[in-house]
Amino acid sequence: MGARIDDDLVRRLVAEQFPQWAGLPVERFPSGGTVNAVYRLGEDMVVRLPLTQGGAADVEMEREWLPRLADRLPTGVPEVLGAGGAGERFPWAWSVYRWLEGDHPEAGALSEPLRLAEDLAAFVAAMWSVDLPGAPAAYRGGPLASLDAGTRAAIERLRGIPDEGVDCDAALAVWEAALGTPDWDGPPVWLHADLMPGNLLLDAGRLASVIDFGCMGVGDPACDLFPAWNLLPPDAREAFRTRLGVDGATWARGRARTLSQALIALPDHRGSNPGMAENARHVIRAVLAPE
Known part of the structure; x- marks a missing residue:
């Protein structure tokens, strides 16, 4: 079963687990993905919450391996700034990442x-x-x-x-x-x-x-x-x-x-x-x- 996620839940989770970021604006970020809900947190961060239990395992794997991969790759990769835990409000692990600037490409509309x-x-x-x-x-x-x-x-x-x-x-x-x-x-x-x-x-x-x-x-x-x-x-x-x-x-x-x-x-x-x-x-x- 999937989790029900909205702006208010994200605000509450951030305030409870990362009080230093409480009060920052939270806004749902449109995403074509099917595994995570994505929210901007302030100007420089993004919250990703898994929509299913399978997605929660992905969150924990990223926490383990991305720090080891980052300096081996020629592009930017997500940087975990906060490791959110399961609790009464939300049943699975979730993470706060540094916001990465850029636009998604579209087939047939590439400039380079x-x-x-x-x-x-x-x-x-x-x-x-x-x-x-x-x-x-x-x-x-x-x-x-x-x-x-x-x-x-x-x-x-x-x-x-x-x-x-x-x-x-x-x-x-x-x-x-x-x-x-x-x-x-x-x-x-x-x-x-x-x-x-x-x-x-x-x-x-x-x-x-x-x-x-x-x-x-x-x-x-x-x-x-x-x-x-x-x-x-x-x-x-x-x-x-x-x-x-x-x-x-x-x-x-x-x-x-x-x-x-x-x-x-x-x-x-x-x-x-x-x-x-x-x-x-x-x-x-x-x-x-x-x-």
Whole structure:
């Protein structure tokens, strides 16, 4: 069951657990995410509260790992300023972070796509090179076949939504072809594992920060290739791949993983989260476009 969160609850939680910030303005921040509620706290901070128990585990994982990752990455990442605890008013852990400036990118409206591709590749390469023991398994880091049942079910759901215009046979063909590619046989690498446009912040078209590390951990490097199809146009997509030096099998798995996520997201969010649904449509178009 999800938690009911409003401005008054956030004010009370802050006043009780962080009295030094009591009285600062609290304002709900519009977010297309589905895991956390986000509130501005004053000018320089943001409060993130999980909407589900699963999201609470993500909060605690960020507290543990983000301080260790921060100086290993070429972009800004969330900095925890306050670790809120569960209590009578709210059942799960929550956090106060330093506010990070920037704008979320939108596919088809990038001012510096080639430079952004280089920035994203630098971030991904830095994540892959992290060597920190004891890492958790990434949320999406397992074998491609682990996504098979959910992907096929999503394709069948979309067959029943003809107004979306998804070529379900083509999507299934791409998916089945990718299942024949070799799984990652190297050591698992560190991943953000949720590089969606809503988790990126840009300044003048360049990558400034990456946020929401709740899916992070180690796994198949293909899991961090999502921006190639959920954000970048074809020429920047190729620059992203070249910068990372990705082999054909890893690229194919990344393409299929991105498609799988989009196929699942579209029927789930088309009536409730317009931004996420539209990005899913963009991914499906990008993956199914002639190469």
